[in-house]
Amino acid sequence: MDLKSLFRKYTSSEPKVDHSENIKVEFEVFTKCYTEWKGGNQNDTAEESYRIIPKFYEKLPKESDVVSLKVREEARAMFLQRRGKELLTNDELKALWMLLEKYCSPPHLLEDDKQINYDDFVWVAGMGGPKCAPYFTPTVFANLQHGDPYGRVSIMTLFSYVMKKVWYQQTRIGLSLYDVVGQGYVRENDLENYILELIPTLPQLDGLEKSFHNFYVCTAVRKFFFFLDPLHTGRVRIQDILACSFLDELLELRDLDCQKGMQDTNWFSAPSALRVYGQYLNLDKDHNGMLNKEEVSGYGTGTLTRVFLDRVFQECLTYDGEMDYKTYLDFVLAMENRHEPQSLHYLFRILDVDGKGYLDTFSLNYFFRLGITTYVI
Known part of the structure; x- marks a missing residue:
């Protein structure tokens, strides 16, 4: 049949073929085969049919369900113990x-x-x-x-x-032991417990007094959360901790031959932690354990403007207009690592006066003109 005849055939006024019957038969065959495959009955209701589907998600037990929590905790501990035995000694x-x-x-x-x-x-x-x-x-x-x-x-x-x-793998298992929830992340309290129990294994920290251990742990943990939890979710993935270099820097303190120059650049070293905490104490003129704007103005070389400090205290967490040690640590990390994306995000929030998500001429003039002409600390 030539092309002309085919065209006439498909454009003729003959009734078109109804495929609805074929679709109905196809669906019935599919339903029959699917029902036989999953081992049910074709006349089962939807609720009875869903019971046959294997369960692929189990909700976390509630805090009131003590037995389930203990069983889950014991199962995780046994799993991690088994994985630990698979590693080379x-x-x-x-x-x-x-x-x-x-x-x-x-x-x-x-x-x-x-x-x-x-x-x-x-x-x-x-x-x-x-x-x-x-x-x-x-x-x-x-x-x-x-x-x-x-x-x-x-x-x-x-x-x-x-x-x-x-x-x-050893470090991953060690961190997972502190993952109370068992979802692959550690909360701030979990990481504090991990580092606190890690201190006795770090010879470079032997000189620290026990009374300073809690401040040291706070100083160390803040770096993890400042850089690995920019959205302030209150938790950090174990995978992210292992992927960054912070844990390597912390475990470098096991080396007794670590040079002083390397300790000064290592945030987790005893000299660095004492330096940051000493600066905090020196800025606290009224000795109430908190810093107000006047006290923070003495940070560094004392060149921070009043306008900038006002924005810092507006954006950061404060208590009755005063900054605690954790908030101060975030401030120091942002100022000392201004080339890092997390620090830029911290500073951008301060510069973004109207919260628009971008900087315009008004925002820049607000800092340059008011900061220079009115009050420069």
């Missing part, structure tokens, strides 16, 4: 290093940087046992290659990778 890590040194692959181009090929890599994985298997995959071997002419990887690089992964 210090003795197993030492044995792994000995295996890597024993089965490193010639030729040795550099004596201090021995290499291992893929065949020996697989052999060491088998000798190391099931705990080593997750760290000895083809993907890991490929990612750790750095242009060796024989297609090998450095045993030092490989061992550092294993050590880093073990530390990451």
Whole structure:
């Protein structure tokens, strides 16, 4: 049939085919097959049918349901304990290093940087046992290659990778023990408890008096929440804590040979914490434990304008017009890290006088003209 005849056929006045019957039959067949597949009856009501669907979400137990809370807590503790046993111990890590040194692959181009090929890599994985298997995959071997002419990887690089992964998993399990809710985040109180119990394991903090421990914990926790909780939800994801470098800086205090210059730049070091708290005490002229605008005006070199300070006290949490230590820590973190997005967000809220979400000529003039011509501290 030619194109002309086909066109006449489809444009003729013959009644069009009604597909509603076909759709009805198709739906009936689908319903029958679906009902047989899920193991129910085709005549079941909607409520009876929904009972067959497996439950994929369980609500958190209420605080009044003590038994359910205890069962859930015990189950999480057992799960984390089981995951902890799957990690390599210090003795197993030492044995792994000995295996890597024993089965490193010639030729040795550099004596201090021995290499291992893929065949020996697989052999060491088998000798190391099931705990080593997750760290000895083809993907890991490929990612750790750095242009060796024989297609090998450095045993030092490989061992550092294993050590880093073990530390990451140990830290995740340790933080998860303080996750009371069990939803993958820690609240401020949870993180305070974690750092408070971590202090005895940090030799660089041995000189701190016990009376200062609570202030130190507050100082350390505020950095986590200032940078990782910009929306002030009151909680920080464990994944975000592990992804940032703050925990690395905190655990650097385990090193007894840490130089003084590095301690001064480390927010979590004893000298840094004492510096910030000492500044707070020096600014508190009336010794009531809080700072008013006149006292905060002495911060730094004393160049903050009255207009800027007024906006700080309008936007930040205060108590009867005075700033407590936590609010002061947020202020210090914003001023000392002005290149960070969180600090810029903090300062932007202060500059955004009308709360419009953007800065216009009026906002900028408000600070430049009033701040310079009326009162500069």
